[in-house]
Amino acid sequence: MISVVILGSGNVATHLIHAFLKIDSIHLKQVYTRNLTDVASLKSTVPTINDLSLLEQADITIIAVSDDAIAAISSNIKNSLVVHTSGTVEMNALNNSGNKGVFYLLQSFSKEKEVDFTNIPICLEAENKNDLIKLEKLASLLQGTIYHLSSIQRKKIHVAAVFVNNFTNHMYAIAHDICEDHDVPFNILQPLIQETSQKIKNLTPKQAQTGPAKRNDTETIKNHLNLLSKTQQELYLKITQSIQDHGKKL
Amino acid sequence: MISVVILGSGNVATHLIHAFLKIDSIHLKQVYTRNLTDVASLKSTVPTINDLSLLEQADITIIAVSDDAIAAISSNIKNSLVVHTSGTVEMNALNNSGNKGVFYLLQSFSKEKEVDFTNIPICLEAENKNDLIKLEKLASLLQGTIYHLSSIQRKKIHVAAVFVNNFTNHMYAIAHDICEDHDVPFNILQPLIQETSQKIKNLTPKQAQTGPAKRNDTETIKNHLNLLSKTQQELYLKITQSIQDHGKKL
Numbered sequence: 001m002i003s004v005v006i007l008g009s010g011n012v013a014t015h016l017i018h019a020f021l022k023i024d025s026i027h028l029k030q031v032y033t034r035n036l037t038d039v040a041s042l043k044s045t046v047p048t049i050n051d052l053s054l055l056e057q058a059d060i061t062i063i064a065v066s067d068d069a070i071a072a073i074s075s076n077i078k079n080s081l082v083v084h085t086s087g088t089v090e091m092n093a094l095n096n097s098g099n100k101g102v103f104y105l106l107q108s109f110s111k112e113k114e115v116d117f118t119n120i121p122i123c124l125e126a127e128n129k130n131d132l133i134k135l136e137k138l139a140s141l142l143q144g145t146i147y148h149l150s151s152i153q154r155k156k157i158h159v160a161a162v163f164v165n166n167f168t169n170h171m172y173a174i175a176h177d178i179c180e181d182h183d184v185p186f187n188i189l190q191p192l193i194q195e196t197s198q199k200i201k202n203l204t205p206k207q208a209q210t211g212p213a214k215r216n217d218t219e220t221i222k223n224h225l226n227l228l229s230k231t232q233q234e235l236y237l238k239i240t241q242s243i244q245d246h247g248k249k250l
Numbered sequence: 251m252i253s254v255v256i257l258g259s260g261n262v263a264t265h266l267i268h269a270f271l272k273i274d275s276i277h278l279k280q281v282y283t284r285n286l287t288d289v290a291s292l293k294s295t296v297p298t299i300n301d302l303s304l305l306e307q308a309d310i311t312i313i314a315v316s317d318d319a320i321a322a323i324s325s326n327i328k329n330s331l332v333v334h335t336s337g338t339v340e341m342n343a344l345n346n347s348g349n350k351g352v353f354y355l356l357q358s359f360s361k362e363k364e365v366d367f368t369n370i371p372i373c374l375e376a377e378n379k380n381d382l383i384k385l386e387k388l389a390s391l392l393q394g395t396i397y398h399l400s401s402i403q404r405k406k407i408h409v410a411a412v413f414v415n416n417f418t419n420h421m422y423a424i425a426h427d428i429c430e431d432h433d434v435p436f437n438i439l440q441p442l443i444q445e446t447s448q449k450i451k452n453l454t455p456k457q458a459q460t461g462p463a464k465r466n467d468t469e470t471i472k473n474h475l476n477l478l479s480k481t482q483q484e485l486y487l488k489i490t491q492s493i494q495d496h497g498k499k500l
Contacts, residue, residue, distance in 0.1 A: 106439070147434070147438055149434065155477060156429075159428060160425035162474065163421045163428075166461030166463060167421045170493050170496070171417045172455035173455035173493075183403070184397070184399065191357055193414050193415075193418075194447055200419070200422050200443065205419055205422035212412070213416060220317070227406055236409075238488040239420055242484075246424075
């Protein structure tokens with residue numbers, strides 16, 4: 001049995017709470033949030049508090065609040081092992097008096113969409129071996145895939161995640177605009193979108209790269225630019241340039 | 251029974267040939283290519299020729315060669331219905347004496363990876379209803395999803411495809427570089443990559459957009475820039491700007 005308390009009511013906190021409640025060998029003792037109405041639906045399943053002085057001791061105390069609130073909230077916690085769930089905040093930004101650690105889930109969470117924790121990468125950091133073992137146990141109970149990352153590695157991976165998630169989604173958004181402007185359903189692109197993400201399960205992105213930028217097809221690039229709006233053109237040119245520069249690297 | 255001949259030995263030609271050979275009600279009569287060694291492996295299954303004057307008549311003649319070779323090769327063909335498979339070339343670029351059409355498969359093809367034709371979007375264009383029916387029949391036999399696109403719509407979709415395929419893959423490539431530079435396996439990003447592409451099956455890209463650019467989190471953006479190389483920074487800034495401009499649109 002492993003006991004946890006969670007601070008927060010955002011996406012990550014919410015998904016963790018629901019995952020913990022389903023696992024028998026995890027005892028979710030309390031959920032703290034400033035505004036109890038945010039967690040009103042939990043009331044019957046787990047004690048909720050909005051006063052940090054009421055926080056109980058637990059094997060692992062998880063701070064899942066916004067990045068800029070982590071330092072302040074942690075300074076009021078006296079529990080033995082306190083971890084945050086941020087991709088960008090250093091472990092040492094925690095100001096609690098006890099031990100520190102990180103429990104970062106590398107996945108995109110939306111409140112409206114249920115998350116399958118199986119194989120979710122869980123990036124762990126701790127100050128000592130014993131704490132790391134506790135975090136590994138919790139990550140295993142969630143059936144995540146465990147990675148040990150330092151604070152600097154985690155920050156770098158968080159930027160990489162922005163490229164594959166936020167920026168990729170923006171590529172979809174531009175394509176969506178183009179479809180809409182010409183009365184073509186966006187769904188026409190779904191098989192290509194899925195194939196593009198499937199392909200790199202077996203090929204490196206460099207091996208998978210195709211298209212006019214890669215083969216330096218200036219005629220097609222010129223034709224494409226003529227079909228785009230000014231802001232789309234700028235983006236097209238910058239990414240095309242980046243693909244060509246990238247191709248020159250070993 | 252529908253009879254076809256194919257001109258070409260590239261990715262699209264190769265995948266079409268193999269698909270056609272598996273379907274009983276399609277009779278692949280001939281494959282033309284300039285260099286017969288490219289299609290040597292086909293010899294036992296279908297007649298191969300490298301002399302256009304030997305080309306036989308067929309219900310549909312498919313030109314699956316590079317874009318800039320379509321006009322020239324088509325001017326030597328007298329068959330009844332001649333189509334090309336390009337996303338960017340107009341139907342009227344065909345110079346054959348008979349009827350013209352387009353049979354464009356909106357998917358990314360690699361020689362090394364087998365393609366499942368089921369539900370592949372097949373974009374059709376023809377000069378008359380009868381020809382369109384012939385092309386629809388062929389597309390149905392391949393179990394593709396049929397779209398009727400004009401030449402201008404097809405060109406636009408081809409640019410949209412560059413965004414969701416080539417440019418998205420480049421986002422993966424940058425992330426791959428970041429992982430490699432910091433000794434983190436690229437596979438840590440696979441669940442996020444798959445989730446990102448799955449998400450837009452049910453949400454529009456605009457609804458699915460998250461991240462520091464979207465929420466105008468200048469502190470995180472600044473921190474991210476500090477972690478990137480100069481060329482990565484330029485790309486990061488341009489896409490961040492584009493996300494922010496996009497968010498302002500209705």
